[in-house]
Amino acid sequence: MVTKKGFRGNMGKGLIYLIVFLLGMICLLPLLNILALSFSSSDAAAANIVGFVPVKFTTAAYNKILEDRQFWRSFGISVVRVALQLVLNLVLIVLMAYPLSKSAREFRGRNIYMNLLVFAMLFSGGMIPSYLVVKRLGLINTVWSLVLPGAVPIFSVIMVMNFFMGVPKALEEAAILDGATPIQVLTRVYIPCSKPVIATVALFSIVGSWNDFFGGLIYMTRVANYPLQTYIQSLSVSLEDILHSGGSLSTLVNAMEVSKQNLNAAKIVVSVVPLLLIYPVLQKYLITGIVMGSVKE
Numbered sequence: 173m174v175t176k177k178g179f180r181g182n183m184g185k186g187l188i189y190l191i192v193f194l195l196g197m198i199c200l201l202p203l204l205n206i207l208a209l210s211f212s213s214s215d216a217a218a219a220n221i222v223g224f225v226p227v228k229f230t231t232a233a234y235n236k237i238l239e240d241r242q243f244w245r246s247f248g249i250s251v252v253r254v255a256l257q258l259v260l261n262l263v264l265i266v267l268m269a270y271p272l273s274k275s276a277r278e279f280r281g282r283n284i285y286m287n288l289l290v291f292a293m294l295f296s297g298g299m300i301p302s303y304l305v306v307k308r309l310g311l312i313n314t315v316w317s318l319v320l321p322g323a324v325p326i327f328s329v330i331m332v333m334n335f336f337m338g339v340p341k342a343l344e345e346a347a348i349l350d351g352a353t354p355i356q357v358l359t360r361v362y363i364p365c366s367k368p369v370i371a372t373v374a375l376f377s378i379v380g381s382w383n384d385f386f387g388g389l390i391y392m393t394r395v396a397n398y399p400l401q402t403y404i405q406s407l408s409v410s411l412e413d414i415l416h417s418g419g420s421l422s423t424l425v426n427a428m429e430v431s432k433q434n435l436n437a438a439k440i441v442v443s444v445v446p447l448l449l450i451y452p453v454l455q456k457y458l459i460t461g462i463v464m465g466s467v468k469e
Contacts, residue, residue: 203444210234210438214431233438242395242403243439249315250382250400251446256319257381258374264324265332265373270358272329273336293326299390306391317391318399322381328373335369336362378450404439 204224209217213228221227237243272289276282296302302321311317339362347357363370388402398406 206437206440209434210441212434214434217431217433217437233434234442236435237438237442242398243400243442245396246398246400246403247443249397253315253318253399254378254381256315257322258377260319260323261325261328261377262370262374265328266358266363266370268324268329269332269336270362272333289326289329293330303390311391313392313394313397318381318384318387321387322384325373325376325380328376332366332369332373335366339365375451379447382447400443404436404443 201224205222208224208226209222210233211226211229211231212222213230214232216222216227271279272282272285274282297305306312306317306321311320343361343365344357347361352360383401385399385401385405388397388399389405392398392402395403395406
């Protein structure tokens with residue numbers, strides 16, 4: 173027999189689930205519209221009558237993507253960029269967070285470094301000085317111009333630093349008594365204990381570098397060097413510029429079986445797939461990493 177208190181508790185849980193479901197659907201509906209648009213015919217997309225179900229189902233847009241060499245070139249550039257960014261971010265974040273997790277007595281000058289980091293996080297050098305530095309280094313139109321400006325995400329450094337502070341001191345002391353060097357303490361004690369926060373900052377790095385389009389717009393002067401999101405964004409904003417600069421879509425957009433709307437929708441769907449495959453793997457660490465890395469005891 174269900175008591176009155178238990179009935180109210182079940183009603184409360186049901187209401188919470190309903191609210192979460194509705195909020196989830198609100199976030200999901202734009203994606204469903206893009207997906208439906210990518211599978212709809214060109215006349216339905218041009219008439220703006222596509223909702224959440226494809227109208228006159230067709231895979232013509234995806235067939236055209238397979239013929240677009242620049243799309244796959246940009247896709248490859250983004251994959252290389254994400255891989256380089258992830259490795260560089262994790263190495264520099266961990267190496268910077270480990271000494272900063274020590275007290276000022278153990279690491280002299282720690283407070284000075286922390287003040288510099290916070291200042292750099294709040295006040296950047298600006299777009300023009302950043303561009304001039306990248307240009308002076310000869311990195312324009314290279315993948316390194318997309319990677320090096322974001323090599324040290326300071327917010328992620330602070331998260332990992334706070335997480336390291338929560339690692340029991342006894343573990344480090346025991347490792348030192350066994351003859352471990354500081355690098356061995358880091359790699360064999362701190363990093364294995366910090367998988368949630370490392371997975372969290374890895375997810376931030378992957379999503380941030382994959383979705384960034386502005387860096388490619390600034391540091392790349394040729395469409396052939398655009399990362400994927402820059403290429404898609406330039407298609408959505410000004411298709412004519414890409415066509416005049418030697419893009420390979422001149423025959424695609426004018427084709428009778430596909431329009432610009434559903435072609436761009438199909439490109440967006442394809443570009444989102446890698447994140448949808450990666451996110452479930454790292455999602456279980458996300459909340460733990462954020463909570464434990466953001467609170468200092």
